[in-house]
Amino acid sequence: MVFKVSRVETSPIDGQKPGTSGLRKKVKVFKQPHYLHNFVQATFNALSADKVRGATLVVSGDGRYYSKDAIQIIIKMAAANGVRGVWIGQNGLLSTPAVSAVIRERVDANGSKASGGFILTASHNPGGPNEDFGIKYNMENGGPAPEGITDKIYENTKTITEYFIAEDLPDVDISSIGVTSFGGPEGQFDVDVFDSASDYVKLMKSIFDFQSIQKLVTSPKFTLCYDALHGVGGAYANRIFVEELGAQESSLINCTPKEDFGGGHPDPNLTYAKELVARMGLDKSKPQSDPPEFGAAADGDADRNMILGKRFFVTPSDSVAIIAANAVEAIPYFSSGLKGVARSMPTSAALDVVAKHLNLKFFEVPTGWKFFGNLMDAGMCSVCGEESFGTGSDHIREKDGIWAVLAWLSILAFKNKDNLDGKDLVTVEDIVRQHWATFGRHYYTRYDYENVDAGAAKELMANLVKLQSSLPDVNKIIEGIRSDVSEVVQADEFEYKDPVDGSISKHQGIRYLFKDGSRLVFRLSGTGSEGATIRLYIEQYEKDSSKIGRESSEALAPLVEVALKLSKMQEFTGRSAPTVIT
Ligand code: G6P
Ligand code: ZN
Numbered sequence: 077m078v079f080k081v082s083r084v085e086t087s088p089i090d091g092q093k094p095g096t097s098g099l100r101k102k103v104k105v106f107k108q109p110h111y112l113h114n115f116v117q118a119t120f121n122a123l124s125a126d127k128v129r130g131a132t133l134v135v136s137g138d139g140r141y142y143s144k145d146a147i148q149i150i151i152k153m154a155a156a157n158g159v160r161g162v163w164i165g166q167n168g169l170l171s172t173p174a175v176s177a178v179i180r181e182r183v184d185a186n187g188s189k190a191s192g193g194f195i196l197t198a199s200h201n202p203g204g205p206n207e208d209f210g211i212k213y214n215m216e217n218g219g220p221a222p223e224g225i226t227d228k229i230y231e232n233t234k235t236i237t238e239y240f241i242a243e244d245l246p247d248v249d250i251s252s253i254g255v256t257s258f259g260g261p262e263g264q265f266d267v268d269v270f271d272s273a274s275d276y277v278k279l280m281k282s283i284f285d286f287q288s289i290q291k292l293v294t295s296p297k298f299t300l301c302y303d304a305l306h307g308v309g310g311a312y313a314n315r316i317f318v319e320e321l322g323a324q325e326s327s328l329i330n331c332t333p334k335e336d337f338g339g340g341h342p343d344p345n346l347t348y349a350k351e352l353v354a355r356m357g358l359d360k361s362k363p364q365s366d367p368p369e370f371g372a373a374a375d376g377d378a379d380r381n382m383i384l385g386k387r388f389f390v391t392p393s394d395s396v397a398i399i400a401a402n403a404v405e406a407i408p409y410f411s412s413g414l415k416g417v418a419r420s421m422p423t424s425a426a427l428d429v430v431a432k433h434l435n436l437k438f439f440e441v442p443t444g445w446k447f448f449g450n451l452m453d454a455g456m457c458s459v460c461g462e463e464s465f466g467t468g469s470d471h472i473r474e475k476d477g478i479w480a481v482l483a484w485l486s487i488l489a490f491k492n493k494d495n496l497d498g499k500d501l502v503t504v505e506d507i508v509r510q511h512w513a514t515f516g517r518h519y520y521t522r523y524d525y526e527n528v529d530a531g532a533a534k535e536l537m538a539n540l541v542k543l544q545s546s547l548p549d550v551n552k553i554i555e556g557i558r559s560d561v562s563e564v565v566q567a568d569e570f571e572y573k574d575p576v577d578g579s580i581s582k583h584q585g586i587r588y589l590f591k592d593g594s595r596l597v598f599r600l601s602g603t604g605s606e607g608a609t610i611r612l613y614i615e616q617y618e619k620d621s622s623k624i625g626r627e628s629s630e631a632l633a634p635l636v637e638v639a640l641k642l643s644k645m646q647e648f649t650g651r652s653a654p655t656v657i658t
Pocket of ligand 1: 199444601
């Protein structure tokens with residue numbers, strides 16, 4: 077059968093501007109006639125012709141509700157736009173890091189490589205008929221499309237008049253592995269359904285020493301718990317942790333991917349990863365007699381991670397610093413040294429201290445993984461991380477939740493290589509406390525105010541910017557709130573000049589920097605789909621080793637009070653408490 081190409085007339089639909097990580101909207105919005113079609117065609121039209129005609133594209137995602145329909149639509153549109161082949165992870169499942177790996181590494185039976193891919197995910201946002209769906213395009217380097225392309229996509233969505241689709245192409249069975257070929261007006265069109273995990277597992281095995289991790293994982297002294305929150309991470313967890321590393325099956329919880337993530341919020345933090353948090357002994361209302369030594373969770377598309385020890389939370393900012401400090405010794409991929417390290421602006425300065433000690437190149441970039449990608453493509457950065465539970469390296473161009481878990485297991489395996497029979501285990505908590513003792517501790521917390529009125533959020537931010545024009549006034553206000561915090565010595569809106577392409581990103585968050593190294597940062601989230609989310613990041617550096625063991629909430633209480641009163645949080649938002657504290 078030769079499929080026909082239909083040209084369908086359409087008109088622009090408002091609001092298709094991709095955010096930090098693609099277009100995220102309620103499923104209802106995506107289901108409107110032409111909505112997805114317009115965006116996909118706008119993307120094809122934004123790419124250079126050779127990245128579409130005759131090219132191979134990956135299409136898959138975290139398996140959330142509407143993914144299967146979207147995949148069939150994109151297959152038909154790809155065929156109609158002259159794409160040569162579409163690669164689909166079995167059942168439409170590929171984690172975001174796996175898509176990046178597949179674009180960079182996979183070669184099919186014809187020797188073809190992919191030139192990019194659509195990732196169908198709204199990451200850590202809930203899924204289901206009344207929740208979120210999302211789509212983003214990643215380029216040939218495996219990383220998210222740069223702003224030049226996403227701007228073009230948006231412009232195209234505002235002027236679109238037509239799209240192309242092979243309406244008579246039958247739906248492809250994406251549940252079984254294999255290639256289905258069709259004849260089109262421009263020749264053969266293949267849909268290749270492949271195993272979601274094997275390329276990714278192969279890559280992980282080339283980075284980490286699986287043997288030494290296996291020794292740790294199978295030691296009777298060691299127990300672990302991995303919670304995929306019913307996201308796509310579950311499709312990798314069994315393969316990697318159980319089959320390859322020998323963990324017990326009972327170590328995995330919520331590892332069956334579900335379209336609605338079991339009704340939960342697939343965000344790996346202390347609020348949403350409830351079951352794991354309880355198992356690890358971190359929920360005071362559910363005391364545990366002997367929690368596992370190591371716990372980790374992933375978000376819907378498995379690019380985020382949360383790392384826990386027995387009754388112990390590792391902040392993401394500490395996590396990346398600790399990985400960087402130990403990478404060369406503990407992870408074979410880094411054995412010849414790190415090219416540099418980077419963090420996003422709101423992430424704590426724990427990584428800065430490691431970079432200084434180890435004499436590493438260091439970069440502070442705006443929020444958004446794409447900024448790391450540029451540095452990595454230029455060979456300037458090996459390890460990077462964000463406070464928003466993202467950690468990764470230059471093995472791909474996305475953050476990578478399972479990579480982070482394997483990095484921690486590698487560090488634990490390395491520190492315990494002589495301890496597995498006999499001596500006491502060096503625990504996650506020991507590693508973190510040892511790190512603080514060496515480098516100092518960055519007390520850190522983030523307050524999120526979700527779904528705030530967008531106008532009110534803007535006003536709050538504008539007021540904070542206005543205040544910055546007079547530091548003496550700011551300090552007077554602060555003195556009136558708490559006399560026990562240090563003074564603000566610099567206040568600005570973070571601006572970044574990309575050292576690789578020279579591009580400038582402005583208005584990347586409002587900073588108040590204190591004399592003693594403390595910081596308050598205010599930002600509006602770029603990933604929400606409803607109203608505005610205000611994020612407040614609070615940080616205090618403590619070098620004195622006698623003071624590094626305090627409760628974080630207690631150590632930060634004065635700064636929190638200053639932040640809330642200075643910003644007039646309650647006055648502007650009507651909220652007396654944040655939605656989430658991490
Ligand atoms: C996504 C990006 C991250 C970024 C995060 C910020 O997860 O991939 O790089 O840190 O969004 O989200 P926010 O809601 O704070 O804009
Ligand atoms: Zn994610």
